[in-house]
Amino acid sequence: MSAHVYKMIELVGSSPNGSDDAIQNAIAKAGQSVKHMDWFEVVETRGCIIEGKIAYWQVTIKVGFRVEDH
Amino acid sequence: MSAHVYKMIELVGSSPNGSDDAIQNAIAKAGQSVKHMDWFEVVETRGCIIEGKIAYWQVTIKVGFRVEDH
Amino acid sequence: MSAHVYKMIELVGSSPNGSDDAIQNAIAKAGQSVKHMDWFEVVETRGCIIEGKIAYWQVTIKVGFRVEDH
Amino acid sequence: MSAHVYKMIELVGSSPNGSDDAIQNAIAKAGQSVKHMDWFEVVETRGCIIEGKIAYWQVTIKVGFRVEDH
Amino acid sequence: MSAHVYKMIELVGSSPNGSDDAIQNAIAKAGQSVKHMDWFEVVETRGCIIEGKIAYWQVTIKVGFRVEDH
């Protein structure tokens, strides 16, 4: 990792299927505009309940990616 | 949300299948006596180990529901 | 306080006017069904943004009230 | 614990004698109206000082109890 | 919220008038360059004192906004 510098962004992914899937959605989306993503950390897991059932899982993650040299 | 007031209750759900399933059990159970549940937050994830295997996943959640007007 | 026992409940109040007003709404609402409320603590302050303006302030509080003897 | 669901309530017990005694008072009181209490956790320990001496110990605990099936 | 992904940014707003006003300044400013802001959370409340009076309130908030599809 030597002289690299990483930036962290915070994202909230959502999914009707489960908490792991919500994380994968957030990373897939971020991957469209961010390169060199290296790791993520889960910050918070929440969800939305509609008529007594979990309608969406919402997981807040931090994603670290390498800042490229100019 | 305007003038609504929400109350939060803390529940521990359990399941032999996984952490997401434990949350769903807690919400299904709460739904038998609580109406207008709107969201949940995961507070803690634990589990019980029997003979070297996870016997039960136990997830503590907070559930928010709307307090009805009298 | 001697031999008294207090119970704490967690509420989310909301208001379009400000954070202090959201707390007062939650306490006014709780006062309809809970007696002997003695103190509150602010747990979290959030809000809902619509078209770039704060539409509602949402403040999560804990309210302590004295449990009456039976 | 299998398919059980537990609910947690937050209580503040007080006692002139000490912190352990304040917890026991809170649980004894709660036991008058709540059945199937299984465990507690200490959240905060405070106290009231009158004329330079501890007049009351006040301990905030969370108590978990099993929600019965309907 | 289904398949949406949200990004969170952290801002510090300031105001000579009060803490609520400092939050509104931060959101008004952010609204000039960020679209689809949905909610905020208060992270920290501080202030600057000059000659024994509060000169500026400084409130750190996190703002969540929807990431648009490309």
Add this chain to the structure above:
Amino acid sequence: MSAHVYKMIELVGSSPNGSDDAIQNAIAKAGQSVKHMDWFEVVETRGCIIEGKIAYWQVTIKVGFRVEDH
């Protein structure tokens, strides 16, 4: 700030009017005996409820002030 050293004290201000006012009371009071106060941070916001209304807002703050050279 160079070689300066700052000391922080913790105060609880109260006010019947609101949370911002409770902070200002604490700082005004502290200013009677402490010089060179530079900033404050909010640690906790609580309040006292009497007959279902907020009687006093109580805000705990840390105040930083410059230690003068001897």
Add this chain to the structure above:
Amino acid sequence: MSAHVYKMIELVGSSPNGSDDAIQNAIAKAGQSVKHMDWFEVVETRGCIIEGKIAYWQVTIKVGFRVEDH
């Protein structure tokens, strides 16, 4: 509590007898120079072990006392 302002100091009391006794020692000592102490909160409980036994209990508390008017 109206217009009062309280100051909080942080103390570490110690005792060979137990955690409650360590708190009482800290408050008794503080009472020699501080007037109008009103409450305390436990911040941390530690201890010193000598030859496999607890030699001293060390409890860090915050004590709140009323600042008198000048």
Add this chain to the structure above:
Amino acid sequence: MSAHVYKMIELVGSSPNGSDDAIQNAIAKAGQSVKHMDWFEVVETRGCIIEGKIAYWQVTIKVGFRVEDH
């Protein structure tokens, strides 16, 4: 639990499949050398991203096991 004493160890399990699976790997591995494991708690959930996809889930857990008498 009477006179039992439990020791807690902190482990990081990893899995390409999901967060629950990473926990099960850590417990299965620990079970090769530790007996009488009774419960676990999730401390942190992270992951490693390679080419825009989650390559490994990494979950830090604490595992409690009973210390046997000598």
Add this chain to the structure above:
Amino acid sequence: MSAHVYKMIELVGSSPNGSDDAIQNAIAKAGQSVKHMDWFEVVETRGCIIEGKIAYWQVTIKVGFRVEDH
């Protein structure tokens, strides 16, 4: 303490008598296999309730002991 290195282990002690006693049990037990224990810190205080009474106090502590030179 100069060039010494200390290791910390996390233990859960239990006792039917009280929280201080649960800590002493954990340290007495640890002292059978660990030498040079120097201090402990309380991490969590919980308990087990049976028929409305505290059956066992369970206190999680960290114990620091000096690593001997080889």
Add this chain to the structure above:
Amino acid sequence: MSAHVYKMIELVGSSPNGSDDAIQNAIAKAGQSVKHMDWFEVVETRGCIIEGKIAYWQVTIKVGFRVEDH
């Protein structure tokens, strides 16, 4: 600071030399694309060990910079 609004970004700097140097690397790098940086806060200090020695220090910081008017 009056009506200014600040944005905070989270960075991870690394260095083989020490923790202070890792912070300076992160700020130097950020300074290539961000103007008006005013302060930083340390969030986490970690490091990478290779063959029993610290190969890289990795320090996560938050950097606050002033948002310019448009």
Add this chain to the structure above:
Amino acid sequence: MSAHVYKMIELVGSSPNGSDDAIQNAIAKAGQSVKHMDWFEVVETRGCIIEGKIAYWQVTIKVGFRVEDH
């Protein structure tokens, strides 16, 4: 430590040279008016950035000192 009582004060030291140096400045300054200082704990590490370089390191510490008998 037996029957001693310790008081803790919170200080912010600053230095243009590094984080360790900022701590030493705070302790050297405190030593001019406080006797019997025994230990310190780091609470927060921040810094001030001027023209893209760290101008001052600012480290908040708590210092514990023994309260003398009267």
Add this chain to the structure above:
Amino acid sequence: MSAHVYKMIELVGSSPNGSDDAIQNAIAKAGQSVKHMDWFEVVETRGCIIEGKIAYWQVTIKVGFRVEDH
């Protein structure tokens, strides 16, 4: 990291020279008996003061190392 499992131990290193040096001492010492150490995290930074000067820096770290297959 695939199917690997890591164990984390908590150590306190000390040094008269500075905080970075205290960490290096802890890791050098741990390296005498632990293989495959991969990373560390700083948990707490404290120090011992003798006659108004820092006599020892004491840094608590967590060290992660790979558990070998049997």
